[in-house]
Amino acid sequence: EAQVTQNPRYLITVTGKKLTVTCSQNMNHEYMSWYRQDPGLGLRQIYYSMNVEVTDKGDVPEGYKVSRKEKRNFPLILESPSPNQTSLYFCASSGRPVSLYGYTFGSGTRLTVV
């Protein structure tokens, strides 16, 4: 089944403790992206990647890092999480050309930073 898989689904952590949210897709998509969803603010793009070793900032990149060492994986790294990063996170991927394809989203990771 074609899908985007995120782990974990739920995570509670303490301020400052580094964490990684994993994202993997099995569709051989080149384009991957991370979004966060907050009440009243909607979905906003954090980072995206056009291909292996090619990443760039989205609208709200502060406090996050990403890497794209393999085509299928695109982990989101929070080096020193803070309470304002409490949110629902989504990973998404899209086929190429980007102009023609829609997005497939993962099931989401609900992160709470205390």
Add this chain to the structure above:
Amino acid sequence: KQEVTQIPAALSVPEGENLVLNCSFTDSAIYNLQWFRQDPGKGLTSLLLIQSSQREQTSGRLNASLDKSSGRSTLYIAASQPGDSATYLCAVKEDVAGGTSYGKLTFGQGTILTVHP
């Protein structure tokens, strides 16, 4: 900067009713527009994808239209059912042309739909 607006913010209808959800966007330089469904606390399920060159797409009881020049899209749901209750999100994929927003999706705030028996 692209802005996407969805009206109404919430809608409650009796089962069986036909309904229309509206989406508008400020910049017509888009590749495509995608409608998603989101159940509470869950992920986004893609419903329909309309390319910028298309006028509409249909899937079962759903029909989405796109008027790119006026910056509008509508999602029509026929014969609504309680199982249709969810948040419906509209998102546009921006045209790359010289910009840094390569393939970025810009979302509306969503319409919360409740269909009661």
